[in-house]
Amino acid sequence: MSKKPGYIFGIDNSIFLLLSIVAFVFIFPIIDNVFIHDVFVTVAYTLVLISMFSIIEYKIRWMKYVIIVAILANIILIFDSSRLLLVSTFSFSAVTFMIATGILIDHIAANKNVSLGIVIQAISGYLLIGIIGVLLNAILLAFDNSAINISDGFDRFSSVIYYSFITLTTIGYGEIVPQTVTARSISIFIGAAGQIYLTVIIAMIVGKFLSAKVDRN
Numbered sequence: 001m002s003k004k005p006g007y008i009f010g011i012d013n014s015i016f017l018l019l020s021i022v023a024f025v026f027i028f029p030i031i032d033n034v035f036i037h038d039v040f041v042t043v044a045y046t047l048v049l050i051s052m053f054s055i056i057e058y059k060i061r062w063m064k065y066v067i068i069v070a071i072l073a074n075i076i077l078i079f080d081s082s083r084l085l086l087v088s089t090f091s092f093s094a095v096t097f098m099i100a101t102g103i104l105i106d107h108i109a110a111n112k113n114v115s116l117g118i119v120i121q122a123i124s125g126y127l128l129i130g131i132i133g134v135l136l137n138a139i140l141l142a143f144d145n146s147a148i149n150i151s152d153g154f155d156r157f158s159s160v161i162y163y164s165f166i167t168l169t170t171i172g173y174g175e176i177v178p179q180t181v182t183a184r185s186i187s188i189f190i191g192a193a194g195q196i197y198l199t200v201i202i203a204m205i206v207g208k209f210l211s212a213k214v215d216r217n
Helices: 014-030 034-055 058-079 083-110 116-143 156-168 181-216
Strands: none
Touching: 014 034, 014 116, 034 058, 034 083, 034 116, 058 083, 083 116, 083 181, 116 156, 116 181, 156 181
């Protein structure tokens, strides 16, 4: 039986990227057990990287090698959590996610019609910007532990995820605040990138929807 391009078992393959991001962002932070917590964050983060293969076409072969390197670096980080390796791995991953976000935007722009896959890719791209913010803030904290005031008693990485996505959505409750110029610059970047992304993507999707409606008439 032939497989429909872009689908796995009848499901749009971009849904797997969205599900892995949701697991990393929304499920992992609520796990209390330390061991399960550490294992899950590694597994969830690796799944995000693996699921990025679902949005790569054969024309972007070099991107596959980038993702493989990012996955291997993440696995090595389990056994060696030195600051140099952590910063190198997170920096490489941040660049990887930036490229992936660009690929998603290109996919959305190239498609003439608005489909479920396009909407899923648009949501995934927005959430990937949040993960990029998480990585940038984690790198900053590796150099300056006091750059962001995170209250004692809370898991730092979970707090970084929360802070980065609250900044992305420009909600800003104010209980976690950037303390240095660099931290504030990263916050501005995350918030501005998120709003620019939403503006561009919404304009694209609405334009495609109206264009398709005109063509039908």
